[in-house]
Amino acid sequence: MSEAREVDGAPKKAPMREVLAKAAFQLFLERGFERTTVDDIVARAGVGRRSFFRYFPSKEDAVFPDHESCLADMTGFLDAASDERDAVDVVCGGARLVLRMYAANPEFSVQRYRLTREVPGLRTYELSVVRRYERTLAGYLRRRWDRADDGALRAEVVAASVVAAHNNALRTWLRSGGEGDAEQAVDRALELVRRVWGEAEAAPAPAATDEEVVVMVATKGAPMWRVIQQVESALRND
Amino acid sequence: MSEAREVDGAPKKAPMREVLAKAAFQLFLERGFERTTVDDIVARAGVGRRSFFRYFPSKEDAVFPDHESCLADMTGFLDAASDERDAVDVVCGGARLVLRMYAANPEFSVQRYRLTREVPGLRTYELSVVRRYERTLAGYLRRRWDRADDGALRAEVVAASVVAAHNNALRTWLRSGGEGDAEQAVDRALELVRRVWGEAEAAPAPAATDEEVVVMVATKGAPMWRVIQQVESALRND
Incomplete structure:
Protein backbone atom coordinates (compact mmCIF):
# COMPACT_ATOMS: atom_id res chain seq x y z
CA MET A 1 0.00 0.00 0.00
CA SER A 2 1.30 3.47 -0.76
CA GLU A 3 0.21 6.93 -1.80
CA ALA A 4 -0.22 6.82 -5.55
CA ARG A 5 -1.71 9.09 -8.20
CA GLU A 6 -4.93 7.46 -9.36
CA VAL A 7 -5.05 7.11 -13.13
CA ASP A 8 -8.25 9.15 -13.32
CA GLY A 9 -6.29 12.09 -11.91
CA ALA A 10 -7.89 12.29 -8.47
CA PRO A 11 -5.34 11.79 -5.72
CA LYS A 12 -6.52 8.89 -3.56
CA LYS A 13 -4.97 6.20 -1.45
CA ALA A 14 -5.25 2.98 -3.47
CA PRO A 15 -3.39 -0.31 -3.21
CA MET A 16 -0.36 -0.16 -5.52
CA ARG A 17 -1.42 -3.44 -7.10
CA GLU A 18 -4.76 -1.99 -8.19
CA VAL A 19 -3.15 1.18 -9.46
CA LEU A 20 -0.75 -0.82 -11.60
CA ALA A 21 -3.46 -3.13 -12.93
CA LYS A 22 -5.67 -0.18 -13.81
CA ALA A 23 -2.86 1.70 -15.56
CA ALA A 24 -1.88 -1.45 -17.46
CA PHE A 25 -5.41 -2.14 -18.57
CA GLN A 26 -6.02 1.41 -19.80
CA LEU A 27 -2.84 1.23 -21.86
CA PHE A 28 -3.78 -2.17 -23.29
CA LEU A 29 -7.10 -0.72 -24.45
CA GLU A 30 -5.46 2.41 -25.86
CA ARG A 31 -2.41 0.93 -27.59
CA GLY A 32 -3.03 -2.79 -27.69
CA PHE A 33 -1.53 -5.43 -25.45
CA GLU A 34 1.55 -6.21 -27.55
CA ARG A 35 2.57 -2.58 -28.03
CA THR A 36 2.39 -1.71 -24.34
CA THR A 37 5.62 -2.22 -22.42
CA VAL A 38 6.10 -2.57 -18.69
CA ASP A 39 7.93 0.79 -18.85
CA ASP A 40 4.78 2.38 -20.27
CA ILE A 41 2.75 0.91 -17.43
CA VAL A 42 4.99 2.08 -14.59
CA ALA A 43 5.27 5.54 -16.20
CA ARG A 44 1.47 5.82 -16.30
CA ALA A 45 1.16 4.57 -12.73
CA GLY A 46 3.92 6.90 -11.60
CA VAL A 47 6.03 4.22 -9.93
CA GLY A 48 9.36 2.50 -10.52
CA ARG A 49 9.83 -0.47 -12.84
CA ARG A 50 10.64 -2.88 -10.04
CA SER A 51 7.27 -2.18 -8.40
CA PHE A 52 5.53 -3.83 -11.33
CA PHE A 53 7.36 -7.13 -11.00
CA ARG A 54 6.86 -7.10 -7.26
CA TYR A 55 3.12 -7.49 -7.93
CA PHE A 56 2.93 -9.24 -11.29
CA PRO A 57 5.23 -11.91 -12.74
CA SER A 58 4.30 -10.80 -16.27
CA LYS A 59 2.22 -8.38 -18.32
CA GLU A 60 -0.40 -11.11 -18.74
CA ASP A 61 -0.88 -11.35 -14.99
CA ALA A 62 -1.79 -7.67 -14.83
CA VAL A 63 -4.75 -8.37 -17.15
CA PHE A 64 -6.14 -10.93 -14.71
CA PRO A 65 -5.20 -9.42 -11.35
CA PRO A 204 -23.18 -45.91 -5.74
CA ALA A 205 -24.61 -45.13 -2.29
CA PRO A 206 -27.32 -47.82 -2.14
CA ALA A 207 -24.69 -50.48 -2.84
CA ALA A 208 -23.22 -49.69 0.56
CA THR A 209 -26.42 -50.78 2.30
CA ASP A 210 -28.19 -54.05 1.62
CA GLU A 211 -31.35 -52.39 0.39
CA GLU A 212 -32.25 -52.57 -3.25
CA VAL A 213 -33.80 -49.63 -4.98
CA VAL A 214 -36.42 -49.59 -7.68
CA VAL A 215 -36.63 -46.65 -10.03
CA MET A 216 -39.86 -46.24 -11.94
CA VAL A 217 -40.76 -43.84 -14.67
CA ALA A 218 -44.45 -43.22 -15.23
CA THR A 219 -46.29 -40.89 -17.55
CA LYS A 220 -48.25 -38.36 -15.55
CA GLY A 221 -51.42 -38.94 -17.53
CA ALA A 222 -51.33 -42.69 -16.84
CA PRO A 223 -54.26 -44.15 -14.84
CA MET A 224 -53.50 -45.05 -11.24
CA TRP A 225 -54.20 -48.77 -11.67
CA ARG A 226 -51.58 -48.97 -14.34
CA VAL A 227 -48.98 -47.24 -12.22
CA ILE A 228 -49.73 -49.62 -9.32
CA GLN A 229 -49.44 -52.56 -11.69
CA GLN A 230 -46.02 -51.28 -12.75
CA VAL A 231 -44.97 -50.81 -9.16
CA GLU A 232 -46.07 -54.29 -8.17
CA SER A 233 -44.36 -55.94 -11.06
CA ALA A 234 -41.18 -54.00 -10.43
CA LEU A 235 -41.15 -54.99 -6.77
CA ARG A 236 -41.88 -58.63 -7.58
CA ASN A 237 -39.71 -59.40 -10.58
CA ASP A 238 -36.86 -56.98 -10.43
CA MET B 1 9.61 -35.02 -49.42
CA SER B 2 13.34 -35.18 -50.08
CA GLU B 3 16.42 -37.33 -49.58
CA ALA B 4 17.56 -36.77 -46.01
CA ARG B 5 20.05 -38.37 -43.68
CA GLU B 6 18.08 -40.24 -41.04
CA VAL B 7 19.12 -39.29 -37.52
CA ASP B 8 19.99 -42.91 -36.73
CA GLY B 9 22.63 -42.71 -39.47
CA ALA B 10 21.04 -45.03 -42.02
CA PRO B 11 20.35 -43.23 -45.29
CA LYS B 12 16.65 -43.62 -46.07
CA LYS B 13 13.96 -41.65 -47.83
CA ALA B 14 11.79 -40.10 -45.10
CA PRO B 15 9.38 -37.17 -45.22
CA MET B 16 11.30 -34.03 -44.30
CA ARG B 17 8.68 -33.20 -41.69
CA GLU B 18 9.31 -36.44 -39.83
CA VAL B 19 13.05 -36.04 -40.07
CA LEU B 20 12.85 -32.58 -38.56
CA ALA B 21 10.47 -33.65 -35.79
CA LYS B 22 12.69 -36.59 -34.90
CA ALA B 23 15.86 -34.49 -34.84
CA ALA B 24 14.12 -31.85 -32.75
CA PHE B 25 12.83 -34.36 -30.25
CA GLN B 26 16.19 -36.08 -29.81
CA LEU B 27 17.79 -32.72 -29.10
CA PHE B 28 15.06 -31.75 -26.64
CA LEU B 29 15.74 -34.97 -24.72
CA GLU B 30 19.51 -34.50 -24.85
CA ARG B 31 19.80 -30.78 -24.07
CA GLY B 32 16.40 -29.75 -22.83
CA PHE B 33 13.72 -27.89 -24.74
CA GLU B 34 14.77 -24.36 -23.83
CA ARG B 35 18.43 -24.86 -24.66
CA THR B 36 17.79 -26.32 -28.10
CA THR B 37 17.63 -23.74 -30.90
CA VAL B 38 16.10 -24.10 -34.34
CA ASP B 39 19.66 -23.86 -35.69
CA ASP B 40 20.61 -26.93 -33.66
CA ILE B 41 17.64 -28.79 -35.07
CA VAL B 42 18.30 -28.04 -38.73
CA ALA B 43 22.00 -28.83 -38.26
CA ARG B 44 21.11 -32.24 -36.80
CA ALA B 45 18.59 -32.88 -39.58
CA GLY B 46 21.08 -31.71 -42.20
CA VAL B 47 18.77 -29.18 -43.82
CA GLY B 48 18.52 -25.39 -44.12
CA ARG B 49 16.93 -23.18 -41.48
CA ARG B 50 14.04 -22.16 -43.68
CA SER B 51 12.98 -25.79 -44.06
CA PHE B 52 12.08 -25.90 -40.39
CA PHE B 53 9.64 -23.02 -40.56
CA ARG B 54 8.14 -24.41 -43.73
CA TYR B 55 6.87 -27.32 -41.62
CA PHE B 56 6.50 -25.94 -38.11
CA PRO B 57 5.43 -22.46 -37.02
CA SER B 58 7.42 -22.85 -33.78
CA LYS B 59 9.64 -25.16 -31.77
CA GLU B 60 6.59 -26.21 -29.74
CA ASP B 61 4.83 -27.46 -32.86
CA ALA B 62 7.72 -29.83 -33.59
CA VAL B 63 7.06 -31.54 -30.23
CA PHE B 64 3.48 -32.29 -31.25
CA PRO B 65 3.84 -32.93 -34.98
CA PRO B 204 -35.49 -33.90 -23.53
CA ALA B 205 -37.47 -36.17 -25.85
CA PRO B 206 -40.59 -36.51 -23.65
CA ALA B 207 -40.81 -32.73 -23.36
CA ALA B 208 -41.51 -32.62 -27.08
CA THR B 209 -44.86 -34.29 -26.39
CA ASP B 210 -47.35 -32.88 -23.91
CA GLU B 211 -46.98 -35.74 -21.48
CA GLU B 212 -45.34 -35.16 -18.15
CA VAL B 213 -43.21 -37.83 -16.60
CA VAL B 214 -42.87 -38.76 -12.95
CA VAL B 215 -39.75 -40.53 -11.78
CA MET B 216 -39.97 -42.35 -8.46
CA VAL B 217 -37.32 -44.02 -6.44
CA ALA B 218 -38.46 -46.57 -3.87
CA THR B 219 -36.56 -48.87 -1.59
CA LYS B 220 -37.29 -52.46 -2.52
CA GLY B 221 -38.06 -53.38 1.06
CA ALA B 222 -40.68 -50.63 1.42
CA PRO B 223 -44.27 -51.78 2.09
CA MET B 224 -46.62 -51.52 -0.85
CA TRP B 225 -48.98 -49.03 0.82
CA ARG B 226 -46.12 -46.65 1.25
CA VAL B 227 -45.04 -46.90 -2.36
CA ILE B 228 -48.62 -46.28 -3.53
CA GLN B 229 -48.85 -43.29 -1.21
CA GLN B 230 -45.69 -41.91 -2.79
CA VAL B 231 -47.03 -42.53 -6.27
CA GLU B 232 -50.32 -40.84 -5.49
CA SER B 233 -48.72 -37.80 -3.97
CA ALA B 234 -46.28 -37.50 -6.87
CA LEU B 235 -49.12 -37.67 -9.40
CA ARG B 236 -51.22 -35.17 -7.50
CA ASN B 237 -48.79 -32.49 -6.35
CA ASP B 238 -45.96 -32.60 -8.79
Missing part, protein backbone atom coordinates in the same frame (compact mmCIF):
# COMPACT_ATOMS: atom_id res chain seq x y z
CA ASP A 66 -7.87 -11.22 -9.31
CA HIS A 67 -7.47 -14.85 -10.32
CA GLU A 68 -4.80 -15.62 -7.73
CA SER A 69 -6.94 -14.43 -4.84
CA CYS A 70 -10.00 -16.11 -6.34
CA LEU A 71 -8.11 -19.40 -6.52
CA ALA A 72 -7.15 -18.95 -2.88
CA ASP A 73 -10.79 -18.19 -1.99
CA MET A 74 -11.91 -21.29 -3.84
CA THR A 75 -9.40 -23.48 -2.01
CA GLY A 76 -10.51 -22.02 1.32
CA PHE A 77 -14.17 -22.53 0.43
CA LEU A 78 -13.62 -26.19 -0.49
CA ASP A 79 -11.51 -26.85 2.59
CA ALA A 80 -14.25 -25.43 4.81
CA ALA A 81 -17.13 -27.32 3.17
CA SER A 82 -18.71 -30.04 5.27
CA ASP A 83 -18.36 -33.60 4.00
CA GLU A 84 -22.06 -33.98 4.73
CA ARG A 85 -22.83 -31.79 1.74
CA ASP A 86 -23.36 -33.17 -1.75
CA ALA A 87 -19.89 -32.97 -3.32
CA VAL A 88 -21.24 -31.74 -6.66
CA ASP A 89 -23.14 -28.95 -4.88
CA VAL A 90 -19.93 -27.92 -3.17
CA VAL A 91 -17.90 -27.62 -6.38
CA CYS A 92 -20.75 -25.69 -8.00
CA GLY A 93 -20.46 -23.30 -5.06
CA GLY A 94 -16.74 -23.06 -5.74
CA ALA A 95 -17.37 -22.18 -9.38
CA ARG A 96 -19.82 -19.48 -8.31
CA LEU A 97 -16.94 -17.65 -6.60
CA VAL A 98 -15.29 -17.20 -9.99
CA LEU A 99 -18.48 -15.87 -11.49
CA ARG A 100 -18.89 -13.37 -8.69
CA MET A 101 -15.42 -12.03 -9.38
CA TYR A 102 -16.42 -11.30 -12.99
CA ALA A 103 -19.87 -10.00 -12.08
CA ALA A 104 -18.47 -7.61 -9.45
CA ASN A 105 -17.08 -5.43 -12.24
CA PRO A 106 -19.08 -5.97 -15.44
CA GLU A 107 -17.51 -3.17 -17.48
CA PHE A 108 -13.94 -4.29 -16.79
CA SER A 109 -14.88 -7.94 -17.37
CA VAL A 110 -16.50 -7.21 -20.74
CA GLN A 111 -13.59 -5.04 -21.94
CA ARG A 112 -11.12 -7.66 -20.85
CA TYR A 113 -13.10 -10.37 -22.61
CA ARG A 114 -12.86 -8.39 -25.86
CA LEU A 115 -9.16 -7.77 -25.37
CA THR A 116 -8.55 -11.44 -24.64
CA ARG A 117 -10.29 -12.48 -27.88
CA GLU A 118 -7.76 -10.40 -29.82
CA VAL A 119 -4.50 -11.40 -28.12
CA PRO A 120 -3.45 -15.06 -28.49
CA GLY A 121 -1.07 -14.77 -25.51
CA LEU A 122 -3.96 -13.73 -23.27
CA ARG A 123 -6.15 -16.56 -24.50
CA THR A 124 -3.40 -19.03 -23.63
CA TYR A 125 -2.96 -17.41 -20.23
CA GLU A 126 -6.69 -17.71 -19.63
CA LEU A 127 -6.64 -21.40 -20.56
CA SER A 128 -3.95 -21.98 -17.93
CA VAL A 129 -6.01 -20.20 -15.30
CA VAL A 130 -9.16 -22.11 -16.17
CA ARG A 131 -7.17 -25.34 -15.92
CA ARG A 132 -6.02 -24.37 -12.43
CA TYR A 133 -9.61 -23.82 -11.30
CA GLU A 134 -10.55 -27.17 -12.82
CA ARG A 135 -7.70 -28.94 -11.03
CA THR A 136 -8.68 -27.33 -7.74
CA LEU A 137 -12.26 -28.56 -8.09
CA ALA A 138 -11.13 -32.01 -9.27
CA GLY A 139 -8.75 -32.29 -6.30
CA TYR A 140 -11.65 -31.70 -3.91
CA LEU A 141 -13.88 -34.25 -5.64
CA ARG A 142 -11.08 -36.81 -5.74
CA ARG A 143 -10.72 -36.54 -1.99
CA ARG A 144 -14.48 -36.85 -1.48
CA TRP A 145 -14.69 -39.88 -3.77
CA ASP A 146 -11.42 -41.53 -2.89
CA ARG A 147 -13.10 -44.76 -1.85
CA ALA A 148 -15.00 -45.20 -5.11
CA ASP A 149 -13.42 -47.35 -7.82
CA ASP A 150 -13.75 -44.71 -10.49
CA GLY A 151 -13.52 -41.76 -8.06
CA ALA A 152 -10.53 -40.09 -9.72
CA LEU A 153 -12.06 -40.39 -13.18
CA ARG A 154 -15.43 -39.13 -12.02
CA ALA A 155 -13.74 -36.25 -10.17
CA GLU A 156 -12.07 -35.02 -13.34
CA VAL A 157 -15.13 -35.46 -15.51
CA VAL A 158 -17.41 -33.63 -13.06
CA ALA A 159 -14.89 -30.82 -12.52
CA ALA A 160 -14.59 -30.38 -16.30
CA SER A 161 -18.39 -30.35 -16.59
CA VAL A 162 -18.75 -27.71 -13.89
CA VAL A 163 -16.11 -25.51 -15.52
CA ALA A 164 -17.66 -25.94 -18.98
CA ALA A 165 -21.14 -25.07 -17.72
CA HIS A 166 -19.81 -22.07 -15.80
CA ASN A 167 -17.82 -20.84 -18.80
CA ASN A 168 -20.71 -21.29 -21.18
CA ALA A 169 -22.94 -19.01 -19.09
CA LEU A 170 -20.14 -16.57 -18.32
CA ARG A 171 -19.17 -16.29 -22.00
CA THR A 172 -22.77 -15.72 -23.06
CA TRP A 173 -23.04 -12.95 -20.49
CA LEU A 174 -19.71 -11.36 -21.54
CA ARG A 175 -20.65 -11.52 -25.24
CA SER A 176 -23.92 -9.78 -24.50
CA GLY A 177 -21.91 -6.91 -23.05
CA GLY A 178 -22.76 -7.82 -19.46
CA GLU A 179 -26.55 -7.72 -19.88
CA GLY A 180 -28.81 -9.51 -17.42
CA ASP A 181 -28.14 -11.46 -14.26
CA ALA A 182 -24.88 -13.39 -14.66
CA GLU A 183 -25.26 -15.29 -11.39
CA GLN A 184 -28.70 -16.54 -12.35
CA ALA A 185 -27.41 -17.64 -15.75
CA VAL A 186 -24.53 -19.55 -14.20
CA ASP A 187 -26.85 -21.16 -11.65
CA ARG A 188 -29.10 -22.34 -14.47
CA ALA A 189 -26.12 -23.80 -16.34
CA LEU A 190 -24.74 -25.50 -13.22
CA GLU A 191 -28.17 -26.99 -12.55
CA LEU A 192 -27.68 -29.21 -15.61
CA VAL A 193 -24.49 -30.62 -14.11
CA ARG A 194 -26.01 -31.05 -10.66
CA ARG A 195 -29.04 -32.82 -12.08
CA VAL A 196 -26.98 -35.23 -14.13
CA TRP A 197 -24.03 -35.83 -11.85
CA GLY A 198 -25.89 -35.47 -8.59
CA GLU A 199 -27.80 -38.61 -9.62
CA ALA A 200 -24.67 -40.33 -10.80
CA GLU A 201 -23.04 -39.49 -7.52
CA ALA A 202 -25.94 -40.84 -5.49
CA ALA A 203 -26.01 -44.06 -7.50
CA ASP B 66 0.67 -35.03 -35.37
CA HIS B 67 -2.00 -32.92 -33.70
CA GLU B 68 -2.82 -30.92 -36.82
CA SER B 69 -3.50 -34.00 -38.91
CA CYS B 70 -5.36 -35.60 -36.01
CA LEU B 71 -7.60 -32.53 -35.73
CA ALA B 72 -8.26 -32.78 -39.46
CA ASP B 73 -9.06 -36.50 -39.09
CA MET B 74 -11.44 -35.73 -36.23
CA THR B 75 -13.26 -33.09 -38.26
CA GLY B 76 -13.56 -35.49 -41.19
CA PHE B 77 -14.80 -38.27 -38.91
CA LEU B 78 -17.49 -36.05 -37.38
CA ASP B 79 -18.58 -34.68 -40.76
CA ALA B 80 -18.99 -38.21 -42.08
CA ALA B 81 -20.94 -39.54 -39.07
CA SER B 82 -24.60 -40.32 -39.67
CA ASP B 83 -27.13 -38.20 -37.79
CA GLU B 84 -28.89 -41.46 -36.96
CA ARG B 85 -26.10 -42.31 -34.54
CA ASP B 86 -26.18 -41.32 -30.88
CA ALA B 87 -24.35 -37.97 -30.82
CA VAL B 88 -22.44 -38.85 -27.63
CA ASP B 89 -21.24 -42.10 -29.21
CA VAL B 90 -19.98 -40.16 -32.20
CA VAL B 91 -17.90 -37.71 -30.15
CA CYS B 92 -16.49 -40.61 -28.13
CA GLY B 93 -15.39 -42.07 -31.46
CA GLY B 94 -13.78 -38.75 -32.31
CA ALA B 95 -11.85 -38.77 -29.02
CA ARG B 96 -10.63 -42.30 -29.74
CA LEU B 97 -8.78 -40.97 -32.79
CA VAL B 98 -6.61 -38.86 -30.49
CA LEU B 99 -5.89 -41.84 -28.28
CA ARG B 100 -4.86 -43.94 -31.29
CA MET B 101 -2.35 -41.28 -32.29
CA TYR B 102 -0.69 -41.56 -28.85
CA ALA B 103 -0.97 -45.34 -28.72
CA ALA B 104 0.58 -45.76 -32.18
CA ASN B 105 3.96 -44.75 -30.75
CA PRO B 106 4.07 -45.50 -27.00
CA GLU B 107 7.76 -44.78 -26.48
CA PHE B 108 7.62 -41.37 -28.13
CA SER B 109 4.36 -40.53 -26.35
CA VAL B 110 5.76 -41.42 -22.92
CA GLN B 111 9.00 -39.48 -23.47
CA ARG B 112 7.06 -36.49 -24.72
CA TYR B 113 4.74 -36.66 -21.73
CA ARG B 114 7.76 -36.46 -19.39
CA LEU B 115 9.26 -33.61 -21.37
CA THR B 116 5.96 -31.72 -21.35
CA ARG B 117 5.70 -32.01 -17.56
CA GLU B 118 9.04 -30.19 -17.27
CA VAL B 119 8.54 -27.34 -19.75
CA PRO B 120 5.81 -24.80 -18.91
CA GLY B 121 5.69 -23.60 -22.53
CA LEU B 122 4.87 -27.11 -23.72
CA ARG B 123 2.17 -27.55 -21.10
CA THR B 124 0.53 -24.33 -22.29
CA TYR B 125 0.83 -25.46 -25.89
CA GLU B 126 -0.81 -28.74 -24.96
CA LEU B 127 -3.68 -26.94 -23.22
CA SER B 128 -4.34 -25.01 -26.44
CA VAL B 129 -4.39 -28.20 -28.48
CA VAL B 130 -6.72 -29.93 -26.03
CA ARG B 131 -9.02 -26.92 -26.20
CA ARG B 132 -9.11 -27.18 -29.99
CA TYR B 133 -10.17 -30.83 -29.79
CA GLU B 134 -12.81 -29.87 -27.25
CA ARG B 135 -14.17 -27.11 -29.48
CA THR B 136 -14.27 -29.44 -32.45
CA LEU B 137 -16.33 -31.97 -30.49
CA ALA B 138 -18.55 -29.25 -29.01
CA GLY B 139 -19.17 -27.80 -32.48
CA TYR B 140 -20.43 -31.16 -33.69
CA LEU B 141 -22.73 -31.63 -30.67
CA ARG B 142 -24.06 -28.09 -31.00
CA ARG B 143 -25.11 -28.82 -34.55
CA ARG B 144 -26.74 -32.10 -33.52
CA TRP B 145 -28.60 -30.46 -30.64
CA ASP B 146 -29.36 -27.11 -32.23
CA ARG B 147 -33.09 -27.49 -31.73
CA ALA B 148 -32.86 -28.15 -27.98
CA ASP B 149 -33.23 -25.20 -25.63
CA ASP B 150 -30.03 -25.95 -23.78
CA GLY B 151 -28.29 -27.57 -26.76
CA ALA B 152 -25.28 -25.26 -26.83
CA LEU B 153 -24.73 -25.60 -23.09
CA ARG B 154 -25.10 -29.36 -23.18
CA ALA B 155 -22.75 -29.55 -26.17
CA GLU B 156 -19.96 -27.81 -24.26
CA VAL B 157 -20.50 -29.78 -21.07
CA VAL B 158 -20.51 -33.14 -22.87
CA ALA B 159 -17.48 -32.23 -25.00
CA ALA B 160 -15.60 -31.22 -21.84
CA SER B 161 -16.63 -34.49 -20.17
CA VAL B 162 -15.43 -36.56 -23.11
CA VAL B 163 -12.10 -34.75 -23.18
CA ALA B 164 -11.66 -35.07 -19.40
CA ALA B 165 -12.44 -38.80 -19.46
CA HIS B 166 -10.12 -39.36 -22.42
CA ASN B 167 -7.31 -37.39 -20.78
CA ASN B 168 -7.72 -39.14 -17.45
CA ALA B 169 -7.19 -42.54 -19.06
CA LEU B 170 -4.48 -41.29 -21.40
CA ARG B 171 -2.56 -39.66 -18.55
CA THR B 172 -2.78 -42.78 -16.39
CA TRP B 173 -1.39 -44.80 -19.28
CA LEU B 174 1.42 -42.29 -19.96
CA ARG B 175 2.35 -42.12 -16.28
CA SER B 176 2.58 -45.90 -16.14
CA GLY B 177 5.20 -45.68 -18.92
CA GLY B 178 2.80 -46.94 -21.58
CA GLU B 179 1.86 -50.19 -19.81
CA GLY B 180 -1.32 -52.03 -20.73
CA ASP B 181 -3.99 -51.42 -23.32
CA ALA B 182 -4.53 -47.67 -23.69
CA GLU B 183 -7.52 -48.03 -26.02
CA GLN B 184 -9.31 -50.28 -23.57
CA ALA B 185 -8.63 -47.85 -20.72
CA VAL B 186 -9.99 -44.93 -22.70
CA ASP B 187 -13.06 -46.92 -23.73
CA ARG B 188 -13.76 -47.69 -20.08
CA ALA B 189 -13.41 -44.03 -19.16
CA LEU B 190 -15.62 -42.89 -22.03
CA GLU B 191 -18.22 -45.42 -20.97
CA LEU B 192 -18.89 -43.31 -17.87
CA VAL B 193 -19.70 -40.31 -20.04
CA ARG B 194 -21.83 -42.32 -22.45
CA ARG B 195 -23.79 -43.86 -19.60
CA VAL B 196 -24.49 -40.55 -17.94
CA TRP B 197 -24.96 -38.27 -20.93
CA GLY B 198 -26.51 -40.84 -23.20
CA GLU B 199 -29.41 -40.80 -20.72
CA ALA B 200 -29.36 -37.05 -20.40
CA GLU B 201 -29.47 -36.80 -24.16
CA ALA B 202 -32.60 -38.90 -24.31
CA ALA B 203 -34.23 -36.89 -21.51
